[in-house]
Amino acid sequence: MRNMSDIIENYLKQLINDSQQEAVEIKRAHIAEKFDCVPSQLNYVIKTRFTTEHGYLVESKRGGGGYIRITKIETHRKADYLKHLKQVIGKSVSQQRGEHIIQSMFENEIITEKEAKIILTVIHRESLMIDLPYRDQLRAHILSKVLDVILYSEEEQ
């Protein structure tokens, strides 16, 4: 292994493997000490190797009893579909296009009717308040994030 980041990456992936796909919780400072590096290197490793695109979910908490929790998301056939939708969304999306996308997800049984209604409400121009063209950008941004979360909350079960 050529560098510390790769070593830590491997170590964490090993941990995740060993733990039967369960979430793995680490103490940043503890790992840093174990590998004799600065704590912020863990942030670097996580930011570059445990992203959503890589199929990981990372949560953390500061303060006493703080932690970093990494969960592996099983890659799913829906992943491709959602990735495609994200591409369609791009940087800006009209309300109508947004509604079509949501409709599509509902028809493909990726979301329930209630979930669809919630998302429809969120991306409605009345909810977003701000003016065009920013509104379409904001809608795209939010929708994109929502697709991400749908992707991994699907697969947790």
Place this chain on the structure above:
Amino acid sequence: MRNMSDIIENYLKQLINDSQQEAVEIKRAHIAEKFDCVPSQLNYVIKTRFTTEHGYLVESKRGGGGYIRITKIETHRKADYLKHLKQVIGKSVSQQRGEHIIQSMFENEIITEKEAKIILTVIHRESLMIDLPYRDQLRAHILSKVLDVILYSEEEQ
């Protein structure tokens, strides 16, 4: 469980659960002794985890025979509950308060975990892009609309 506050939180919620959703009365000093912490830690736990946003009502009395009483707000009347949450939201709401509200709806089984995750994503500062103080206003606006639609789709069943 990672830290004392979380442990105490869980303990109290367990108490409330065990008591058939009735009000639970505790002695601050007694709990503090049980968990070997200072009494004021109870105040911290209550202030951060048993707020109105979380759906709890806390009453107390000082002096001899004093107590702290925690009641889980009855949520049979979802409309009232949601109306109440809308009031809490008002015209502007921070991410943290928003998260508490969503958590509360989840715990009260008004939304599923996946719905909670979707809404959490939507109101996250990274999704909303724009700067404060408008961001908090936008969040309040969106969340308010979402509550409306949740109420609406609840009633249909």
Place this chain on the structure above:
DNA sequence: TAATAAAAGTCAAAGAAGGTCAAAGAGAGG
């Protein structure tokens, strides 16, 4: 009724994590 004791409340400081960001370093390719 006044004094005392027995609660709970407040608040700010200290402590304990994790997060950010930009500068410096290290290699790989051209």
Place this chain on the structure above:
DNA sequence: CCTCTCTTTGACCTTCTTTGACTTTTATTA
């Protein structure tokens, strides 16, 4: 060499928790 990208490092920031001194309220007792 030069440049571009990836990695390492550390100073500083933000968030959450723990602690304790001090305050306020209420009940009991002299």
